[in-house]
Amino acid sequence: MNFRSITLALLFVSTASISIPASAQDTSGRYADKRIAINVSPAEKNQVLAEMREFLHGMHGIHISLARQDTKSIGLYARPMGQLLDRMPTSLKEHLPEEFTQLAIAMKEAFENLARDAETTGDISKTHENLAEVMTYCSGCHDTYRFNATQLKIRNK
Template sequence: MTLKRKNIYLALFAPIIGVGAVFVWFFVNGVTEESDDGRTSIILNEDEKDYVLLEMRGLLEAVHAITVGLADNEMEDISSAAKKLGTGHTGKEPVSLITKLPLEFKMLGMATHGIFDEIALEAEGLGDPAIILDKLSDVLNNCTTCHAAYRFDVSR
């Protein structure tokens, strides 16, 4: 390969590699800054913030429904509530939002949805309340971990 041809290839691929590197950086880091309270502030627009808050409210409503189901020993209700927030619930998020969330936040969110899948499976299977309660505790631990580490602010 001639030097001229190598330079042409380099000129063609360098921008592609650069764009790829920027994409990876944003996928891993999101759009964040340090906040005054020590948490990582995720910078969103108003619609994106509303979307995230609606999702979090849905998680809390599912925790409530599962708790009521445990108190009433209603495994069908538990399974139904958990399935609504399992991994099948993901993938509908706006791409603009996903690119702004740091990787650790995304991983914690996916793990939480996975635990809801486990709760649904347990409720449909043996239906052991102790196992379901233990998994629900894992969900709440993820919630408190996330709220301790992150906050959402609207871009200026």
């Protein structure tokens, strides 16, 4: 291993160690769960998690479109993904924390921008940037909230 590759390896190790989100660390353990629990029924949890798994299929579709430089098809994936809140049952929507709802609304706008810019400009680099913007909402919400399946005698509010 020459000096340059050792430096690169050290850089990688130090970058890897600082890439763990601060919210996951505490004095007793690195991975303490400090996320805010949202009480939902088991059925509501199943529905939202199914939507979440669909997000990964959608992300896959967007990446394939990007790889094929087919920006016209990106809206077909991105627009339905943005409409997460519209698909949630009213019983659940009424009890989501305000900040959770705001994150979902902001993510919808980011998906709309992604779809519109991809279709109108065909700019691959801009599309990557818009996709990265969308992903800040995925991470932002995941860093902050978790679902707690309960029989719902207790609601968040």
